[in-house]
Amino acid sequence: MSATVLVQTQGISRRYGGLMAVSGLDMEVRAGEILGLIGPNGAGKSTTFNLISGFVKPTQGRLFIDGMDVTGASPTRISKLGLVRTFQHGSLMKTLTVRDNLLIGAIGxxxxxxxxxxxxxxxxxxxxxxxxxxxxxxxxxLPHGLQRLVSIAIAFAVHPRILCLDEPLTGLNQTEAAHALGVFRQIRDKYGCAILLVEHNMKAVMAVCERIIVLHHGQLLATGTPAEIRANQSVVDAYLGVRHAR
Ligand SMILES: Nc1ncnc2c1ncn2[C@@H]1O[C@H](COP(=O)(O)OP(=O)(O)OP(=O)(O)O)[C@@H](O)[C@H]1O
Ligand SMILES: [Mg+2]
Structure with a gap:
């Protein structure tokens, strides 16, 4: 039996002037999976998040949630359908207490x-x-690592079915990152929440994700299990090899 598809994009694209930030992307997020979204800087990962969460409208293509066409829907409507995202550069109100930040998620x-x-x-x-x-x-x-956790907690307080995390491990030390990965697994295992994870920390992505999507120049380069992605020569050439060579 194939897994339930929660989110599906069909040929979704976003143009900025002469640049195709995301181009003709077909992808899906399945119920209860931890799905990685990786690729070099500028590959279109955050733009993909913006497209599926409604913060940016596609210039072409369609977005479906639970099989329903929600192309062009607002972020509020999409979050009510259960898709909640964090932002790469933080999602919290810096002048409020941690409690009030979490309340914002709960009130919404x-x-x-x-x-x-x-x-x-x-x-x-x-x-x-x-x-x-x-x-x-x-x-x-708060120290940077804890601020990252607050951003995730705000999103979690919404009780998402699909939680999209944009580089949640940036600035975390190894212990904090390991703790955060444990939390992601727990959120999935305990609540059945699907997680879409954008990360440059390949060790973490390979350890926690069941499936990985690779973007390059706004286009889908590969999809597969961590083992398949590691063994994919075009992914190594475009991204993994470059990272390992650093
Ligand atoms: N609002 C915008 N206006 C113009 N260009 C944009 C805009 N947002 C993104 N871009 C461009 O689209 C491309 C993809 O950007 P995006 O932020 O999606 O990449 P990314 O994969 O998230 O990269 P990173 O790993 O550095 O976060 C980049 O060339 C970026 O400069
Ligand atoms: Mg990004």
Whole structure:
């Protein structure tokens, strides 16, 4: 039996002037999987996130969530359908406390009068990301690694079905990165949430992802298991070999 497809793009493209940031991309995110999205700087990974989360409209192609055509839908509508993303350069309100940041995620996903549910989500997200002892601190004063975890906790408080993380491990030390990877697995295992992970940390991607999509110059270069991707000569030439040679 084939896995349920939650998100599907058909020939999705985004042009900026003369540049095709993403070009004719067909990809899918399946229920409960941890899917990696990798490729060199400028390959179109963040633009793909922008397209599937509604922050940027495609110049061509279609976007489906649960088989429903949602091309051109707003970020709010898409997050209500369960797709929530973090931003590469941080998704938190630096002048607010950690608790208030998590509340923003919980409020966005609940209705007025659901205070108990909101508090429960804040507590759950704090526990999941190990932030309980930092709840009263101003988010912008936290070390970079913890700020990354707050960004993920805000998204988690929305109770996504598809959680899209754009370089969540940037600036984390090895211990923090290992902890974060454990959290990603737990979010998937406990809540059945699919995770789409953009990362340049190849060790982490290869360890945690079941499937990987490789972009190059805005186009799909390869899709496969970590072993298949590592053994793919065009991926090695375009990206992995370059990284290893650094
Ligand atoms: N708003 C924009 N206006 C103009 N060009 C853009 C815009 N957003 C992205 N681009 C261009 O599109 C291309 C893809 O960018 P994108 O940010 O998607 O790459 P990326 O794969 O996320 O790279 P990185 O690994 O460096 O984060 C780049 O050449 C970038 O300069
Ligand atoms: Mg990017």
């Amino acid at each position: 996903a609940t209705r007025a009068g659901q205070g108990t549910e909101r508090r429960a989500r804040v507590a759950e997200a704090a526990a999941m990301l190990g932030l309980e002892s930092h709840m009263q601190e101003i988010a912008g004063n």
